[in-house]
Amino acid sequence: MNIINIEHIAKIYSVGNQEVQALRDVSLQINKNEYVAIMGPSGSGKSTLMNMLGCLDTPTHGKYEFKGQSVSEMSDNELAIIRNKEIGFVFQTFNLLARSDALHNVELPLIYAGITGHERKERARKALEEVGLGDRSHHKPNELSGGQRQRVAIARALVTRPAIILADEPTGNLDSKTGEEIMALFNEIHEMGNTVILVTHEEYIAQHAKRVIRIKDGLIESDEEIENRTLPKVKVNLT
Amino acid sequence: MKVLIYELKEAFLIALRAVRANKVRTILTTLGIVIGVASVVLMSTAIKGIDNSFEQGISSMGADVLYLDKWEWFSNTEWWKIRKRPNISMAEVEQFQQLSKLSAAVAPTLWSMETVKYQENSIENVFLCGTTAEYLETKNFTFENGRFFNEIESRGSRYVCVLGFEIAEGLFPRGNAVGKTVKISGLDFRVVGVLAKQGSFMLGSFNPDKRVFLPIGCIFKHYINSNVRSITIEIKAPNTGMVADVKEESIGIMRKIRGLKVGEDNNFSVNQQEGLQQNYNQTVGVIQIAGYLITGLSLFVGAIGIMNIMFVSVRERTKEIGIRKAIGAKRRTILSQFILESSMICLIGGFIGFIIAVLLSMLVNQWLPTSVQYDSVVVAIVISLLTGVFAGLAPAYQAAKLDPVEALRYE
């Protein structure tokens, strides 16, 4: 059974009296435990699509079913619960709380999930260790490197053990070596049975996935399996 | 339920951090709340103090005592009309005493300001009160030492006197006033009694502690001519239920003595404590309303200031709100976070205001014996919290309904 099912989705922004069609007519099914890369030129609508998939935004037209439930019929509250429990979102610009340390940033989704003090701290610490930042838990974002910040963001996305990880250009701001480490992390997440969807500009990053969807001008250009996917050179261990 | 508590705890911590991060701004914006809470606490304290001393004073006047007087305490009659009334004379007092059947006691009083001396101690402008032995029955005096002057002494206009507590204290710092002879504007009077402390009353000269009592005849003989000043007749009713009857009877008797015809206005007044109470309530009421207005206004101004700063805070933290929403914060979580923050700011203001009020009331205490009421702590907290919620509502609502994508895009 597919976890994501979108049919004829469109997203139209109006700026002044001008209409921008960020997405025109997109239909897409993604099954459990898939590993999908979304590619496309700048401004083609990738982030718009990701926001939609992550229940952050609602389409102007079309249907979106998440685990068989219609997202457009959900209340604000229900959307918040889905974002909290089902989806782990890794943003292009990290989006960490600047005034909180790494541990607290990772704890945040657990707070909104209502998980209590001790268990919450433990789980957050474990998530940080998994991404190799066990010794940085009390650093604020501005005391961390770009790659470390991205890893905090990934730890935050992982900590609630969501079914889906959505990552919008997770390696966009990183050098290729750090990018490789991050990709190893996603590979491991996928191996564990999670669904991973990531946006990227780079072909070699996309080749880590099992399926690649190409978007142009708000339309799906192609959607195909990857024959010989790249496996990460480094190994990480998630538990 | 559990989730709610943890959300609230988190909201509380966030609010605390936000307040700490902007200490100066927080303190400055609380000014209106500080003034509002300080004024409401001070006012309730002051009014309580005034009430207390008024109550004491008024009970010393007695709820069952009528004051038959040339003057009317709270009068609608023109002053010049009252001025033309004849003075109440000693002859009228004697007639009145004979005719009055319902009253429990009747005592004339007449006052004069004189200097009282004992050896090198001297007090100027002492309120000298000339009266008769029966005066004791209209008052609930208790004695520190000695007694009131008796029937014989008062009829014979003997040179005896009774000192109020403070007068005795002033003239005889070492006590033992009874039996000594004091000089009142040059004449010798023997002290027969000293009153116990009767308690303070704001209208200074009403305070028996600051008076000296002596037979009324002595006042006429040595201090004032009976034509100059009118006598006040104090009439005590047997109980408070009889006050109205005694009043009616007294008016009848006085009209008869004065030979007033039917239809002619009274050329005297019968005053009672009740009138004072009404007048007092009115005055205090006005003060109270003015106080509430000031309080309300400064709280309102304070609330607007805090609302303003909260809007700024929401704008500054738009990105943060976006992140929290993207991660699963619900509307009510964001809402409570900001309402808590503004309530906390107001509570800080209320706390400062309360401290200021306590300090100021210590100052006021020197003139008006009073203390900060404990229930005003509750009032201060409730007022600050309400203001905080009121001020935080609109900004918090704005924050809560932010679109997560838009908010994340905000730089």
Ligand SMILES: Nc1ncnc2c1ncn2[C@@H]1O[C@H](COP(=O)(O)OP(=O)(O)OP(=O)(O)O)[C@@H](O)[C@H]1O
């Ligand atoms: N809030 C908005 N208001 C108006 N137009 C918008 C808004 N968000 C996106 N757009 C437009 O929608 C189109 C798609 O934007 P989107 O961010 O999805 O592109 P993208 O594929 O993620 O690009 P990039 O690779 O540069 O991140 C763009 O043309 C953009 O101008």
Ligand SMILES: [Mg+2]
């Ligand atoms: Mg993008």
